[in-house]
Amino acid sequence: MCYVKCVWPSGAVSKEKDMVRRAPRDWWGLLLAACICSWSMMACDEGKHTRLYGEAAASCQSVDSAAGGSCGDVPADGAAGEGAIRELMPAYYDFLRSLKASGYSFMDFATYWNADKQTLPEKLLVVRHDVHARDVSGAYCMRQIERALLPEASATYFVLLGFPPELKRAAKQARYLDLINWLSGQGVDVQPHISPNDMYVATYHTTWAKDSLSKLEKVTSDNYTIEQHDDGVDIDAIPDDALDIRLMNGRLVDLLQKYNQDWTKLTGLTVNYYAAHGSHIAVNLVMNNATLLDQRELLATGIYEFDAYNTQIHQYIGDLTDSEEPAWMDHPETIEPGRYEFLAHPYLWQADATAERLAREAEADAASAAADETAARSARSSWPDVVSGYRAERFVLHDLAAAIKRDRRDHGGKGRARVYGASDGVLSRWLRTKVVKSARRANYLIVWGAEYRNAGKPILTKPARRKLRRLLKVAREITSLQSDGAVVARVYARR
Numbered sequence: 001m002c003y004v005k006c007v008w009p010s011g012a013v014s015k016e017k018d019m020v021r022r023a024p025r026d027w028w029g030l031l032l033a034a035c036i037c038s039w040s041m042m043a044c045d046e047g048k049h050t051r052l053y054g055e056a057a058a059s060c061q062s063v064d065s066a067a068g069g070s071c072g073d074v075p076a077d078g079a080a081g082e083g084a085i086r087e088l089m090p091a092y093y094d095f096l097r098s099l100k101a102s103g104y105s106f107m108d109f110a111t112y113w114n115a116d117k118q119t120l121p122e123k124l125l126v127v128r129h130d131v132h133a134r135d136v137s138g139a140y141c142m143r144q145i146e147r148a149l150l151p152e153a154s155a156t157y158f159v160l161l162g163f164p165p166e167l168k169r170a171a172k173q174a175r176y177l178d179l180i181n182w183l184s185g186q187g188v189d190v191q192p193h194i195s196p197n198d199m200y201v202a203t204y205h206t207t208w209a210k211d212s213l214s215k216l217e218k219v220t221s222d223n224y225t226i227e228q229h230d231d232g233v234d235i236d237a238i239p240d241d242a243l244d245i246r247l248m249n250g251r252l253v254d255l256l257q258k259y260n261q262d263w264t265k266l267t268g269l270t271v272n273y274y275a276a277h278g279s280h281i282a283v284n285l286v287m288n289n290a291t292l293l294d295q296r297e298l299l300a301t302g303i304y305e306f307d308a309y310n311t312q313i314h315q316y317i318g319d320l321t322d323s324e325e326p327a328w329m330d331h332p333e334t335i336e337p338g339r340y341e342f343l344a345h346p347y348l349w350q351a352d353a354t355a356e357r358l359a360r361e362a363e364a365d366a367a368s369a370a371a372d373e374t375a376a377r378s379a380r381s382s383w384p385d386v387v388s389g390y391r392a393e394r395f396v397l398h399d400l401a402a403a404i405k406r407d408r409r410d411h412g413g414k415g416r417a418r419v420y421g422a423s424d425g426v427l428s429r430w431l432r433t434k435v436v437k438s439a440r441r442a443n444y445l446i447v448w449g450a451e452y453r454n455a456g457k458p459i460l461t462k463p464a465r466r467k468l469r470r471l472l473k474v475a476r477e478i479t480s481l482q483s484d485g486a487v488v489a490r491v492y493a494r495r
């Protein structure tokens, strides 16, 4: 087994005088719980337990294959060939190949942070992967592709290890750990993806923690001024500091410090910086994790160098993020040349996600082509939307036929419907079989607006319109056909 079900340590709950309850759950209890896989893998790095490591690694890969990828199936050294590597995640492979070919350089955050910003390449991607549980299997694929195509130190993986809402999910935590070990074993930069707001709420039961978003919005909307500086932000609390931001910051310092220590204990890695997670809890929507971590007050503690959304990071690079699945994911040639923080969530690049995205794109293309066609037809016609004789128009006119059928049924009409008022070209098939040449013989009259024409001629000529006027005095309108708010035709039943 890659991981065993870890029994979560129940932990004691202690109440403090200030009514603040410390986190009862020490997620790093995982360390003590029986997560054999991670430890066996670490042991392997030291040249021990090779057989156990082999088994663990093989089944880790199959776990991640089952989770939606097949990234474990290709030998890590790329021996199966480039085609097989591409197959792991074709969209990502093609994306990197395309940007490489157009001259882009790639950096992880460590390289970027230490680089002389005055001599940065013109075309640069600082590659960031946020790895949530759904991203784990894809992360294996991405790394294999990066290893095949990019130099070392080209991407940083930010892993959501120890995310409070997932702490009870021992298997999840173990999968994160497996990935972290696998990546760091290859010298890849791995850093935490964290949510200070979730850490805070899980640890301190503040009065606002359970408030709805609308209530939180109400109490915070006018209170906080976020002052932007070159090296971060200051949050000014005035005058009713509902979140008690100064107290919050003080506590966050402790929480982050503890987090870093535990991360190191568990992974053997040092925390240098974070990427803020876009948590869905209410407080994160009024006071975002990225803003909290960009505060000069917190940065000054030196607990972390920066958050990946940080003001300083963005002084020299723009944003290229895949969160909304933009079209450039599959058309990298459309990216404006420049320097970017490139955020790629592994699961969005997996083959099934790509297929869905391309299907949506094809649908949108077809819809826009149809709209263009309609506009072109409309330009050729005096009809606002349709032109006589076209399929689409007969479809619209089907509504008139349906109204006539309904009217005959509701009013016990006997014999055949006899319809006057249109040339063959503008009628649906059913209506066409009911056309009579004389208005007096008809029991239904279609009266077209004067401006509507068929093949360049008015559908209803002036004399015909005059003749109809008398008949219409004793007729009843049953429906009308409208386009762009204007009445195109009215249908009358004769009494």
Ligand SMILES: [Zn+2]
Binding pocket: 130, 132, 193, 276, 277, 278
């Ligand atoms: Zn996230």
